Amino acid sequence: MKLKSLFTIVLCLSAIATFAQKAAKIPFRFATRAEAQMLITDIDEYTRGWNQFDINVRLQTEQGRKSKLLAFAMNQTLNWSDKDKERITKSISALDAEIKRQKLTLNFKKELVFIKTTMKEEGNASAYTRSNWIAIGENALNTMNDTDLTSLIAHEICHILTRSSLDFKKAAYKIIGFTVMDREILFPADIIEKRISNPDINRYDSYVNVTVNGQKQNCTMMLYTDSAYNAGKTLFDYIKVGLIPLGENFTPVQQNGKTVIYSIGQASDFFNQVGKNTDYILNPEEIIADNFAFLLTGKKELQSPEIIEKLRKLLQQNNKN
Numbered sequence: 001m002k003l004k005s006l007f008t009i010v011l012c013l014s015a016i017a018t019f020a021q022k023a024a025k026i027p028f029r030f031a032t033r034a035e036a037q038m039l040i041t042d043i044d045e046y047t048r049g050w051n052q053f054d055i056n057v058r059l060q061t062e063q064g065r066k067s068k069l070l071a072f073a074m075n076q077t078l079n080w081s082d083k084d085k086e087r088i089t090k091s092i093s094a095l096d097a098e099i100k101r102q103k104l105t106l107n108f109k110k111e112l113v114f115i116k117t118t119m120k121e122e123g124n125a126s127a128y129t130r131s132n133w134i135a136i137g138e139n140a141l142n143t144m145n146d147t148d149l150t151s152l153i154a155h156e157i158c159h160i161l162t163r164s165s166l167d168f169k170k171a172a173y174k175i176i177g178f179t180v181m182d183r184e185i186l187f188p189a190d191i192i193e194k195r196i197s198n199p200d201i202n203r204y205d206s207y208v209n210v211t212v213n214g215q216k217q218n219c220t221m222m223l224y225t226d227s228a229y230n231a232g233k234t235l236f237d238y239i240k241v242g243l244i245p246l247g248e249n250f251t252p253v254q255q256n257g258k259t260v261i262y263s264i265g266q267a268s269d270f271f272n273q274v275g276k277n278t279d280y281i282l283n284p285e286e287i288i289a290d291n292f293a294f295l296l297t298g299k300k301e302l303q304s305p306e307i308i309e310k311l312r313k314l315l316q317q318n319n320k321n
């Protein structure tokens with residue numbers, strides 16, 4: 001009896017091990033609208049980081065309140081249709097096949113959770129992520145073809161992976177010339193007020209060494225606005241991409257009490273670092289996510305194929321861990 005049960009246990013364990021190997025697939029599920037409402041109103045690094053501009057531009061009002069924005073976001077969640085679920089499942093299957101073909105290993109700490117929204121809470125973006133969930137916009141689902149939807153999902157998956165593993169984030173950012181620190185950069189109040197928060201970024205911890213005015217400098221990337229919210233303009237109308245030079249102890253450099261911000265154009269060798277595969281250069285997080293999507297969708301004729309090659313090697317190395 002004892003022996004038999006031991007045998008059963010061994011059999012079960014080996015069955016589990018076989019399952020784990022076979023299940024080298026992207027783990028995912030769809031949230032109900034009720035669950036989506038809970039997830040979207042969660043207080044996390046992203047919602048804690050909102051400044052007045054973040055709230056105003058998303059609510060399209062000059063006197064926004066955080067509680068109003070959370071309620072607004074909650075009201076943007078939608079129910080899935082069978083067709084939506086079918087399309088996303090098909091995209092994930094296409095990515096699973098490509099991961100298997102290229103012998104990549106993606107280390108998911110948790111299963112991915114998909115939610116559907118109108119995207120009004122994020123200035124009509126196509127999709128975004130927080131925690132281990134991906135929000136997909138109804139417009140993206142209604143208008144994108146299968147290839148573009150698969151690429152979009154791959155891009156979002158990359159955000160989840162960098163968020164869940166600092167080691168992966170460090171190794172991936174290194175490919176595009178960025179160093180990720182163990183701690184976050186502390187920003188002065190003037191830039192915190194101008195920052196445009198991106199839900200895909202929950203830690204501001206990276207910098208790149210570039211040449212500005214003939215001098216090599218460590219700079220961190222940030223989205224910001226140089227004007228206050230005024231009616232009629234939406235989130236993406238305000239976005240400016242800045243490079244903030246870091247001084248001693250990786251503290252942002254200030255001049256006359258203001259944080260110094262360079263444009264990308266002022267850094268003469270920026271593209272030598274990040275490559276030219278994508279023009280979606282809002283942040284290293286977005287640059288690496290686009291390259292990740294290109295790798296997982298086998299995009300051809302890219303200007304910087306060496307970046308894709310290095311990313312592939314990194315994801316193949318994961319096999320050995």
Ligand SMILES: [Zn+2]
Pocket residue numbers: 155156159200285286289
């Ligand atoms: Zn993104």
